[in-house]
Amino acid sequence: MTGQALAHGDMHGKAPAAKKEQKxxxxxxxxxxxxxxxxxxxxxxxxxxxxxxxxxxxxxxxxVVQNKGKLMHEMVIGTRAELDAHAAMMVKFPNMEHDEPYMAHVSAGKKSNLIWTFNKAGEFDFACLIAGHYQAGMTGKITVAAR
Known part of the structure; x- marks a missing residue:
């Protein structure tokens, strides 16, 4: 997680800067x-x-991350431990800004793109980390099969 601290709503609709950081x-x-x-x-x-x-x-x-709801949602890819930690931070600081290339923030009724290269095999997770959404079970699994 980065040290950014802008208002969560300020970045929605903007494409994240493509930071080429290996995760x-x-x-x-x-x-x-x-x-x-x-x-x-x-x-x-x-x-x-x-x-x-x-x-x-x-x-x-x-x-292609499509929000069919009336609330803001997001897709954040990571490990379970990373997502757990980030979700806990979002509960404490619900307006926390986060803008990484493995995240897509999508306003109600809109869609966004997230492009990710899965260069490591394993079991990973994705989730909506907006306060309360993760805790309500808004999660999923990504299996990356070894070559």
């Missing part, structure tokens, strides 16, 4: 390297559809 769950991808597109729907029932995704190690995925 345990991969690295920011480039549009020209996309292997396939996966549409992910978020709703006010605090669910993702689909909530389980399988990709191959090395694949670059364009997630």
């Amino acid at each position: 345990e769950w991969g690295i920011a991808g480039d549009a020209k390297s996309v292997n396939r597109t996966i549409t992910l729907v978020m709703d006010d029932a605090m669910r993702f559809t689909p909530n389980a995704i399988t990709v191959k190690q090395g694949e670059t995925i364009r997630f």
